[in-house]
Amino acid sequence: MNLNVIRYYFREAVRSIIRNSWLSAASVGTIIISLLILGSTVLLVMNVRYVASSVESSLEITVFLKDDVDEQSLARMEEQIKFVPGVSSVEFISKEQALADLKESFGDKADILSGLEQDNPLPNSFRIKTTSAGLVPEAARQLEKLDGVEQVRYGQGVVEKLLSLTHWVRIWGSLTIVVLGVAAIFLIATTIRMSVFARRREIGIMKMLGATNLFVRMPFMLEGMMLGSAGGLVAVLIINFSYLSLLNKVIVTLPFIRLVDDPVTIYQVLGGLLGLGFAIGALGSAISLRRFLKV
Amino acid sequence: MIQMFNVSKIYNNGVKALNDVTLHIKKGEFVFLVGPSGAGKSTLTKLICREEMPSRGQVVINGRSLARMKSREVPFLRRKIGMVFQDFRLIPTKTVFENVAFALEITGASNKEIKKVVPMVLRMVGLEKKANMLPAHLSGGEQQRTSVARAIVNNPILLLADEPTGNLDPDNSWELMKLFLDINRRGTTIVMATHAWDIVDEMKRRVIALSNGTVIRDEEGGVYGYES
Numbered sequence: 001m002n003l004n005v006i007r008y009y010f011r012e013a014v015r016s017i018i019r020n021s022w023l024s025a026a027s028v029g030t031i032i033i034s035l036l037i038l039g040s041t042v043l044l045v046m047n048v049r050y051v052a053s054s055v056e057s058s059l060e061i062t063v064f065l066k067d068d069v070d071e072q073s074l075a076r077m078e079e080q081i082k083f084v085p086g087v088s089s090v091e092f093i094s095k096e097q098a099l100a101d102l103k104e105s106f107g108d109k110a111d112i113l114s115g116l117e118q119d120n121p122l123p124n125s126f127r128i129k130t131t132s133a134g135l136v137p138e139a140a141r142q143l144e145k146l147d148g149v150e151q152v153r154y155g156q157g158v159v160e161k162l163l164s165l166t167h168w169v170r171i172w173g174s175l176t177i178v179v180l181g182v183a184a185i186f187l188i189a190t191t192i193r194m195s196v197f198a199r200r201r202e203i204g205i206m207k208m209l210g211a212t213n214l215f216v217r218m219p220f221m222l223e224g225m226m227l228g229s230a231g232g233l234v235a236v237l238i239i240n241f242s243y244l245s246l247l248n249k250v251i252v253t254l255p256f257i258r259l260v261d262d263p264v265t266i267y268q269v270l271g272g273l274l275g276l277g278f279a280i281g282a283l284g285s286a287i288s289l290r291r292f293l294k295v
Numbered sequence: 296m297i298q299m300f301n302v303s304k305i306y307n308n309g310v311k312a313l314n315d316v317t318l319h320i321k322k323g324e325f326v327f328l329v330g331p332s333g334a335g336k337s338t339l340t341k342l343i344c345r346e347e348m349p350s351r352g353q354v355v356i357n358g359r360s361l362a363r364m365k366s367r368e369v370p371f372l373r374r375k376i377g378m379v380f381q382d383f384r385l386i387p388t389k390t391v392f393e394n395v396a397f398a399l400e401i402t403g404a405s406n407k408e409i410k411k412v413v414p415m416v417l418r419m420v421g422l423e424k425k426a427n428m429l430p431a432h433l434s435g436g437e438q439q440r441t442s443v444a445r446a447i448v449n450n451p452i453l454l455l456a457d458e459p460t461g462n463l464d465p466d467n468s469w470e471l472m473k474l475f476l477d478i479n480r481r482g483t484t485i486v487m488a489t490h491a492w493d494i495v496d497e498m499k500r501r502v503i504a505l506s507n508g509t510v511i512r513d514e515e516g517g518v519y520g521y522e523s
Binding site for chain 1: 344367370371372373374375378384385386397398400401402403404405406409445449
């Protein structure tokens with residue numbers, strides 16, 4: 001294949017796009033919208049999981065103890081807790097310490113708690129950190145079985161809610177993407193079909209002159225790939241721009257929320273979107289050529 | 296060069312176009328295919344360039360059986376066969392030069408080769424001065440000569456013409472025949488399907504007459520021989 005032929009392929013592809021400019025614009029638009037939705041869904045899921053994992057990693061289990069546990073059993077319990085799978089550290093919080101912490105959290109209104117020193121209603125407790133968030137529920141179940149344990153508490157619900165949110169985002173996101181993706185492929189196929197139709201006489205002449213299948217098909221393949229890549233490029237630019245500005249806003253207004261800002265991850269997502277646009281274009285034209293350009 | 300053995304062609308819609316045709320055309324011959332409309336002349340030319348496949352029988356071109364030819368080899372067969380039609384089949388958006396060059400581009404020829412060969416061929420058909428004109432601005436005769444230039448630019452072994460003078464006035468028809476003779480003298484086999492009895496009678500070449508899909512006459516130096 002020489003330069004002349006490659007130039008010919010590109011020239012013909014561009015000519016076709018210009019000839020069918022409205023349909024071309026419609027298919028590029030559909031690809032843009034599908035990829036925008038896909039990109040935002042992926043970024044949303046990634047961020048929810050990221051936030052969830054940072055919430056999870058700060059998850060603690062608090063084990064409240066019965067009042068009748070003596071010093072000796074306390075030491076023994078601490079040892080037992082250390083051997084529960086997933087436990088990374090154990091800290092004993094005495095009744096007194098707990099009250100002091102509570103007072104501290106009330107700040108200058110701490111005097112409403114005065115008088116509680118004589119008859120401290122707060123229990124002794126262990127504050128336990130786990131090695132991984134997934135082990136928290138199981139560790140909590142184990143801890144409940146220990147003697148002298150009154151109640152075991154951890155952030156029940158928070159993690160589950162976050163994860164079920166990503167679950168639904170993923171399901172609805174995937175559904176929308178599939179529908180829009182099929183629509184995009186279909187539109188590309190229609191565009192290519194129109195191009196083939198507009199040039200059917202020329203195709204007949206090419207075959208008469210002995211053009212190979214590749215030579216006849218390549219401009220149309222290229223047309224689809226160019227439309228797909230154009231859609232992918234626009235979607236990537238929009239997402240890149242808006243995500244970066246979102247990151248900047250969040251850093252200023254909600255500094256305690258950490259979003260995915262690793263450039264490598266973001267570029268992977270964007271690169272994937274671009275590749276997908278290209279693939280949609282190629283697939284659409286391949287389908288169309290298979291059906292409408294028997295050579 | 297062209298051999299047909301007991302070839303029959305029945306189209307999918309049931310039309311019997313050819314019935315048990317056997318013929319042999321040697322290299323360098325100039326052959327007229329004559330006969331009334333629907334006699335099977337066009338079908339015969341389509342079988343030669345493998346646009347259609349015979350329902351029965353064998354077509355052998357240049358020693359190759361077309362039935363056994365793989366579809367990806369067909370383009371290379373067609374590059375060896377130049378084709379000329381009544382309706383010229385030029386690409387209206389391309390100039391004379393570009394239309395002729397297109398046949399070379401398809402084969403992957405280089406720009407250098409195109410620039411060398413196309414003017415040569417255009418000179419041969421007498422269109423060197425109209426190289427940059429679009430087909431719409433040419434007379435019928437000039438358009439047909441452009442299509443002949445395109446047909447011979449790849450040095451075909453065979454020139455296949457289906458009613459090439461059908462849209463031309465007598466002067467242009469004779470001009471075209473002189474061109475065909477010229478091409479034939481260079482060794483290219485020519486098969487021409489035609490209704491133009493005056494041309495056939497004047498040229499005194501081999502005439503194969505078809506009627507209802509069968510060969511009814513095949514004679515050297517023949518005449519058209521139908522009531523016109």
